[in-house]
Amino acid sequence: MYCHQCEQTAKGVACNISGVCGKQPETAALQDNLLQGLRGLAWYANEARKQGKRDPEVDKFMLEGLFATVTNVDFDAKHLEKVIARCYEMEKKAMALAGTSCCGIGKLVSGIKDAFKHGPPTAAKDWKPTGDLVKQGEAYSIEDLHSDPDVRSAIEILIYGLKGMAAYAHHALIQGKTDEEVSAFFHRALAATCDPDLGLMDFVGLAMECGKHNLTVMGLLNQGHIEHYGKPEPTKVNLGTRAGKGILVTGHDLKMLEELLKQTEGKGINIYTHGEMLPAHAYPGLKKYAHLAGNFGGAWQDQAKEFPEFPGAIIFNTNCIQKPAGSYIDRVFTWDCVSWPGVKHIDGWDFSAVIDKALACPDLPEAPGKEILVGFGHDAVLGVADKVIEAVKTGAVKHFFLIGGCDGAKPGRNYYTEFAEKVPEDCIILTLACGKYRFNKLDFGDIGGIPRLLDVGQCNDAYSAIQIAIALAGAFECGVNDLPLSLILSWYEQKAVVILLTLLHLGIKNIKLGPSLPAFVSPNVLNYLVENFNIAPISTPEADLKDILG
Ligand code: FS2
Ligand code: SF4
Numbered sequence: 001m002y003c004h005q006c007e008q009t010a011k012g013v014a015c016n017i018s019g020v021c022g023k024q025p026e027t028a029a030l031q032d033n034l035l036q037g038l039r040g041l042a043w044y045a046n047e048a049r050k051q052g053k054r055d056p057e058v059d060k061f062m063l064e065g066l067f068a069t070v071t072n073v074d075f076d077a078k079h080l081e082k083v084i085a086r087c088y089e090m091e092k093k094a095m096a097l098a099g100t101s102c103c104g105i106g107k108l109v110s111g112i113k114d115a116f117k118h119g120p121p122t123a124a125k126d127w128k129p130t131g132d133l134v135k136q137g138e139a140y141s142i143e144d145l146h147s148d149p150d151v152r153s154a155i156e157i158l159i160y161g162l163k164g165m166a167a168y169a170h171h172a173l174i175q176g177k178t179d180e181e182v183s184a185f186f187h188r189a190l191a192a193t194c195d196p197d198l199g200l201m202d203f204v205g206l207a208m209e210c211g212k213h214n215l216t217v218m219g220l221l222n223q224g225h226i227e228h229y230g231k232p233e234p235t236k237v238n239l240g241t242r243a244g245k246g247i248l249v250t251g252h253d254l255k256m257l258e259e260l261l262k263q264t265e266g267k268g269i270n271i272y273t274h275g276e277m278l279p280a281h282a283y284p285g286l287k288k289y290a291h292l293a294g295n296f297g298g299a300w301q302d303q304a305k306e307f308p309e310f311p312g313a314i315i316f317n318t319n320c321i322q323k324p325a326g327s328y329i330d331r332v333f334t335w336d337c338v339s340w341p342g343v344k345h346i347d348g349w350d351f352s353a354v355i356d357k358a359l360a361c362p363d364l365p366e367a368p369g370k371e372i373l374v375g376f377g378h379d380a381v382l383g384v385a386d387k388v389i390e391a392v393k394t395g396a397v398k399h400f401f402l403i404g405g406c407d408g409a410k411p412g413r414n415y416y417t418e419f420a421e422k423v424p425e426d427c428i429i430l431t432l433a434c435g436k437y438r439f440n441k442l443d444f445g446d447i448g449g450i451p452r453l454l455d456v457g458q459c460n461d462a463y464s465a466i467q468i469a470i471a472l473a474g475a476f477e478c479g480v481n482d483l484p485l486s487l488i489l490s491w492y493e494q495k496a497v498v499i500l501l502t503l504l505h506l507g508i509k510n511i512k513l514g515p516s517l518p519a520f521v522s523p524n525v526l527n528y529l530v531e532n533f534n535i536a537p538i539s540t541p542e543a544d545l546k547d548i549l550g
Helices: 025-050 054-066 077-098 135-139 149-174 182-193 201-228 254-264 275-282 300-309 354-358 378-383 387-395 416-424 433-436 459-475 494-505 523-533 541-549
Strands: 235-238 245-250 269-274 292-296 315-317 332-335 344-346 371-374 399-405 427-432 453-457 483-491 512-514
Touching: 025 054, 025 077, 025 275, 054 077, 054 149, 054 182, 077 135, 135 201, 135 315, 149 182, 149 201, 149 254, 149 494, 149 523, 149 541, 182 201, 201 254, 201 459, 201 494, 235 275, 245 254, 245 275, 245 300, 245 354, 254 269, 254 275, 269 275, 269 354, 275 292, 275 371, 275 433, 275 453, 315 344, 332 354, 332 427, 344 354, 344 371, 371 453, 378 387, 378 453, 387 459, 399 416, 399 433, 399 459, 399 541, 416 433, 416 483, 427 433, 427 459, 453 459, 459 494, 483 494
Parallel strands: 245 269, 245 315, 269 292, 315 332, 332 344, 399 427, 399 483, 427 453, 483 512
Antiparallel strands: 235 371
16 A cells, blocks of 8 residues: 555655554555546546536546545445445446447547547556455555656645545535536546646646635535525534433534434434534524534544543544544444444434434433634624724734644644644634644633634635635735735645645645645645745744744
């Protein structure tokens, strides 16, 4: 195996024995096999689209297939084999749509010969999942994407961006939102990775375009959430527990939470959020359920420590899952794209197995905890825009810091806690995603009634943070880069990669990124990012604050 798609990759180079995340060589090979299949599928689907033909089933599968390869999502070899089999079905569909036979011979229909001039590289074109899928997967490696390390780096950035965008597009689809241009881009961009004639700047351009489409996708997801659950509003969330049965929901999918809330109503079960589900409490359409009791625990990497302390049932509706310990594995469920071998899996919307498990588990104690504030999406923040603008004009607020992104297990992430603690008292901190658990229980006070810590939401709510920045830039009649706003980002997996691409697409400069730089960014590609966007690795909170505030 050779995987370096996430921040915790072994020795900062690559996981090549087994994954630091728990991914075994067998599942790594199956994911490589799947990616190869998806590239071939994309190539044929892209050819079909050039002829005005598309199939929503193929489009939907592309999201599921890519999502299955995102860090901390699918660790289950049997499940991955099924996804690969489905990929082959979809590829045959796409081939038929494009006018080729499904037998791999590549029978060309007259009139589209030019479109097939190059064709996907042999391996992708002839991809056919037969025999030993692990062995077959071992023959494909991201190291073979291109012989030039810079081109390979740019292709990898594109592929990881597509993976992150697929996760968000999948959530948006569950909310009933899609965009044809985005669906077409998935195929066009992944098909491009099969084109031997493309060079470095082609892939850099496609990566930036990926950032643009991801803004659309995050916007669709935001729209879906608001249409279904109302605009997030500032809301206090209790961090303790209530006496009675409980289910802990972790992940990003709000629709899954809503269905569970409906199905548990009146059953004496309290629902708790974990990790990236925390912002759910701010939506009127979700907080109306009296048994949405509070938030339990912190970010994803603390699950092995925290889950044994939660006596009820636990369900993962997206990443980040870690190997469940024996003390709680029988209470864990995975849903939809998430899978772990030996863990009960649910597809669809019937959560009776989770409910039965929760009812059979011991009660949680009555132990009210501290309350924290969530719900500062763009509508809430811009609702008090006059106050915020006035505070900047009078000098009461000197600077805004967006300290956002993923949390992770590797050392070095205390930087973000220390940074937040050292932010001067006349500055406001915006935060989003799971990295905020490093500091969201600290007291930051307020400036003239504006809380100094504003939780914008989940990682996908980067969309909301962007809307806030654009509105402030409009109010101050300047560009976003001229605002008294600095972005201090933490990355871990591929959703963070695509958010970074979105920020770069918007021309946002001077981002400080940590805790370490991605192993898949080659020195020359890094130079390009530094020269064009002035991206810098984090150093120390003191030095970075001095650099930003002068
Ligand atoms: Fe956190 Fe994990 Fe949100 Fe990432 S819960 S690192 O997937 O997407 O951020
Ligand atoms: Fe290693 Fe991350 Fe890949 Fe897991 S996803 S194998 S931790 S690089």
